[in-house]
Each structure stands twice: as structure tokens, then as C-alpha cells.
Amino acid sequence: MHDWSEGGREAAGAGRFVLELRSEADTVRFAERLADLCVPGALIALDGDLGAGKTRFAKAFAAGLGVPGMVNSPTFTIVKEYEGGRLPLYHMDVYRLSIAEADELGLDEYFDGVGVSLVEWASLVEPLLPPERLHIRLELTGPESRLATCAPIGARYEAWCAELGLRPAKEEGSGDDERQ
Numbered sequence: 246m247h248d249w250s251e252g253g254r255e256a257a258g259a260g261r262f263v264l265e266l267r268s269e270a271d272t273v274r275f276a277e278r279l280a281d282l283c284v285p286g287a288l289i290a291l292d293g294d295l296g297a298g299k300t301r302f303a304k305a306f307a308a309g310l311g312v313p314g315m316v317n318s319p320t321f322t323i324v325k326e327y328e329g330g331r332l333p334l335y336h337m338d339v340y341r342l343s344i345a346e347a348d349e350l351g352l353d354e355y356f357d358g359v360g361v362s363l364v365e366w367a368s369l370v371e372p373l374l375p376p377e378r379l380h381i382r383l384e385l386t387g388p389e390s391r392l393a394t395c396a397p398i399g400a401r402y403e404a405w406c407a408e409l410g411l412r413p414a415k416e417e418g419s420g421d422d423e424r425q
Contacts, residue, residue, distance in 0.1 A: 263393065265392055266383075272391060279306065280307075281309060285359045286358070287379075287401075290374060290381065291366075291382075292368045293382055299366075299383060300318045300365070303365065307336070310330040311331045312329060312330040323337060323342065324355065326360075334360055337363065339369050342370065356375050376398070395411060
């Protein structure tokens, strides 16, 4: 089993955790382990630049929930619902939506549902998101490597970060934010 705290790179922000994903396999393991922790009503807010690995993360997350069949990005359909896994998965891509359009779609019905919501480009509709969630930002650091910055909002999600063994990010300017 991979020690997720190993090689964590410090980043700014209280209440944030970081995880260095050195390969696609690390991204897959992280997503699958996170899926194992999910319960009905859980929300994973996912952000990152184009090509940062959001869709790959989503596919691995779905596999971790036991979702059968092909999972792909709902870029043009906005929401895809997947049944047949341990929990239903509501996979959303809100890149092309304004806040007003997203609000009209009634995304809150998914957030309050019996499944797990995974929202790609979540920061674009942040005012509509539930008050508790796990926000993950993926950043490219190399051809296969990524940095995952996790911001848990709510005690459940803070506990998940601890259970995953993620390393808390150091406060910027504290004098101890140099890489060890």
C-alpha cells in the first residue's frame, strides 16, 4: 500500500492537504481509496486545468465505487448518472454553464440524493455547492505527475483526509514551508 503522506509537497492554505501523485497509477489508487470512503450525499468538487487528469480521476473514482461499464466525461450532457455500483454516481461537468444555468438544472437534487456527486470544474458553480464537500485541485507537475491539493469543508471530509494519510499543507510564510 502506498504511503500517501510520503513525498507530499507543502502548499499554502490552512485546512488544506497535499498529495504528490507521481504517476497515473497513483492517481488511480487515490481516487479508488477516496471512493471507498464515500457515503450517500458525499460531494467531491474537482478542479484543474485542461489535461490535469480530472476525467482520469473520475474514471478511477467510478471504478472504486464499482460502477460497471464505460465512464466518460459528461462535457456535453452536463450530468451522467451511473447505477450498479456500491452507490449511484452523479458525474457532472459544469465547464460550459453559468451559475444561473446550473441553478436552473436543479443540481441540488443530485447533491441531496442517495448517491455520490463528483463535479468537474466545481469552482465555476461554487455558490451552488453544498456547505460540506471535499474540494480537490489537480495540477500538472510533469508528464505523468500531478499535485492534488485537497480542501476538506466539514468534519467528515477532514476525517477522510486524515484516514487517507494526507499531509497537511504548511501555512505560507510560517518559515517551515520549505520542502523537507
